[in-house]
Amino acid sequence: MARSIRAMTSPTTWCPTAHTAGQAYSAQGDDRTAGGTPGCSLEARIRLPKEVGAWAAIWTWRDGDQQIDVFEYHPDNPDLLESTNHVRRANRYHHDEAVRPAARVDLRTVFGSRSVDWWLNGRRVFADGRGVNRTWYAHLIVNLSVCAGRYHPPPQPETTEMSYEVSHLVVRRPMTTGTSVEATTSTDGAG
Template identity: 45%
Template sequence: MHAGSAGGRDGGGGNGGGGGAAAARTLFTADFDDRGQWVAGRTWAYPDQGAGGNLGDHKLDRLRTSWPRRGGLFEAVRRADGTGWDTDLLTTAGASRPFRLRPGHVLRVRFQLPEQRGAWPAVWTWGVDDGPQGEADVFEYHPDRPAVLELTNHRGEGSSHYHEDAAAVRPGRWIDVETSFGEESVVWRVGGRQVFSDGVGVGPDWRAWLIVNLSVYAPSPPAPRPQYHEGPAPGVGRMDWLVHSLTVHG
């Protein structure tokens, strides 16, 4: 399903604020079975590297360090003791061949949206030097808002856009998203069509790790902030989503 990688380095950068990647060279091709390219179940974006969950961000996750199976299939499994869900997360941070995103890089991802209520898939970044200020969400999705992709750049004062398309964005559908990380603007394309240019950008010094995961939404306390989405149905014990391909160009 996935070819090899040109990772293990930052790759080239640029100052672009958008545009496609047709003429750019491929810097990184995700192989979700490559343990030199990814680290499973650990990220500085979660408290205690994810070992104790992340209820403060509405997540019922207990990150599992066992490797996700079958290539780009990311799973969440309800824990028998009722303390949350064991979830899959991969990041390039800490890998033996770490890949870092830079200004001018263009990320392309093709994936199948999940159908189960409470599923929270995402492709996102975490800053090498500036943590949450380096976070840019290629997309987030919640099946209880079935036609909406959430597109966010947390850099500076931040920017966000809720892309709604009932014809193209539905549970179970295959979606193509392209994100161009320009210094002055981050640009998102869905299905080849530009849907948002944030006018904020990532700045010239941005360096960020790549994260791909499936979270499970926390529907009620002890999450400290109000709930925004519906949690998983009581009878559901497993959910998943599938990433067919992910590449970075520059």
């Protein structure tokens, strides 16, 4: 089962009740753990939002730092995915025909200590050559925000709902033996 992430707008303001709508996964604890450590990888199948004013993203965060943007997408830039390593300052604005409002795309990101690498539909589109430090770990955030108009246009007045879908989300972490173990499951809600 896919998880649709929705944000509601009110007729008088572009700020929904909750600024972001979505599912946050913790790197500490339960069986839905999805945080990252160096060498881990993330795979996601998503349907991009189509409504102008939507700001869809999957990213990492911990203690005000450790941010890696797996992707950010704004439908007003219809063929553009943003990928950013905020830890060691590298980014790519990737234009692609496969990226468009309501398109389904497969993403993969590998969080290496020497390079963070991003894939789109099975093709590597960016290797930053900078990576994350060996002690890096972060929590995974899947969200949809509503743009207020500063960097991207706000929703149209007639827009009352916007969404994007994450139908598959997996994080794999390396084991100390050098092999990999799947740390999470698809977003179908199963343990």
